[in-house]
Amino acid sequence: xxxxxxxxxxxxxxxxxxxxxxxxxxxxxxxxxxxxxxxxxxxxxxxxxxxxxxxxxxxxxxxxxxxxxxxxxxxxxxxxxxxxxxxxxxxxxxxxxxxxxxxxxxxxxxxxxx
Numbered sequence: 001x002x003x004x005x006x007x008x009x010x011x012x013x014x015x016x017x018x019x020x021x022x023x024x025x026x027x028x029x030x031x032x033x034x035x036x037x038x039x040x041x042x043x044x045x046x047x048x049x050x051x052x053x054x055x056x057x058x059x060x061x062x063x064x065x066x067x068x069x070x071x072x073x074x075x076x077x078x079x080x081x082x083x084x085x086x087x088x089x090x091x092x093x094x095x096x097x098x099x100x101x102x103x104x105x106x107x108x109x110x111x112x113x114x
Contacts, residue, residue: 016068023061 001009035041042050 020068 036050
């Protein structure tokens with residue numbers, strides 16, 4: 001891996017860490033907790049909208065946590081194979097239509113992994 005590629009990956013990992021730190025900040029959820037306890041705060045219809053938003057955020061947060069765990073597991077698995085290998089990838093791009101009116105194959109790329 002080239003130095004600039006490693007630097008880019010490091011920047012992405014740091015950005016992910018910062019995003020997760022911001023997500024874990026409880027100030028907004030603490031404020032929401034206070035708001036929903038105000039007498040007469042909302043109508044039944046508005047409560048349904050807020051409930052749906054909360055359920056969506058919970059589901060997305062669980063999905064992100066699962067994706068992060070899988071990313072780490074995948075990165076660990078890649079590091080376990082230390083023997084040098086060469087792999088040839090053939091990439092193709094298919095058109096947006098079901099009949100694949102156009103199909104283009106990109107040139108073969110040889111990648112060395114170690």
